[in-house]
Amino acid sequence: MAKQTHTTNVFDTFIRVAEDCPAHAGEAPPQRAGSPTVARLQFEMIGQAPYKYTSDDVVFATSAPGRQLGAKASKTERSRARSEFFSKGQACMRASGLGKRFGWGIHADAEGRIAIYAVDSERYLALARDPKLTQTRAMRTKRA
Numbered sequence: 001m002a003k004q005t006h007t008t009n010v011f012d013t014f015i016r017v018a019e020d021c022p023a024h025a026g027e028a029p030p031q032r033a034g035s036p037t038v039a040r041l042q043f044e045m046i047g048q049a050p051y052k053y054t055s056d057d058v059v060f061a062t063s064a065p066g067r068q069l070g071a072k073a074s075k076t077e078r079s080r081a082r083s084e085f086f087s088k089g090q091a092c093m094r095a096s097g098l099g100k101r102f103g104w105g106i107h108a109d110a111e112g113r114i115a116i117y118a119v120d121s122e123r124y125l126a127l128a129r130d131p132k133l134t135q136t137r138a139m140r141t142k143r144a
Contacts, residue, residue, distance in 0.1 A: 005083065008055040008092035010134070014127045015099055015106040017119050018138040023103030026118025038062050039097030043104070043116070050115035055093045055108065060085055099138025107133075 017023070029039035036044070041062040045053065053061075060066045065085050069078055093114065098104040103119040107127050117124040127133065 004087065006086050006089045008059050008090055009112040010055060010092070010108045011112050012110050012132065013108045013134040013136060014130065015094055015108075016124075016128055016135065016137045017103055017105060018100045018140050020140050020142055021100060021103060021119070021138065023101065023119065025120040026103045026116075029097060029102050037097070039102060041067075042093075042096055042098055043102070046098075046106075046114060046116050051109055051113040053114060054112045055114055056086065058093070058114065059090055063090075094136065094139050096138065100141050106138075 029037055029043050031037065031040060042058055045058055045061060060082050063085060065081055069081055073081075093099070093106050096106070098116060099106060104116040105119060105124045105127060106114055106116055108114050117127060128135070
């Protein structure tokens with residue numbers, strides 16, 4: 001029997017910052033002990049190539065299994081690791097520190113490719129008001 005594949009991809013969706021997000025402007029996530037955090041890796045990956053990657057691409061590339069592959073991994077190795085990773089449900093971009101802590105909204109276009117927008121930007125406000133998009137929020141850090 002084939003393994004079920006889960007996905008974190010969303011389409012025509014805008015993930016607004018969490019209700020309890022402390023940032024009033026988009027902030028670059030800091031490094032921790034000289035190493036990039038997952039939020040920093042996501043920030044750099046999406047920020048350097050808006051609308052190039054899907055949520056699945058970003059979640060996998062910034063996960064521990066994705067980072068362990070390295071640049072020399074073959075397509076077959078990469079595909080196998082990705083299939084194994086998504087054989088279990090994974091946290092989506094709503095759980096990312098970008099929207100929970102650092103003030104970034106995440107927009108997924110009709111093809112599921114994502115970009116980030118600072119909460120204090122005009123583009124963020126336009127996306128948050130767009131009735132054609134599914135509107136959701138990043139997950140809260142604290143319970144209500």
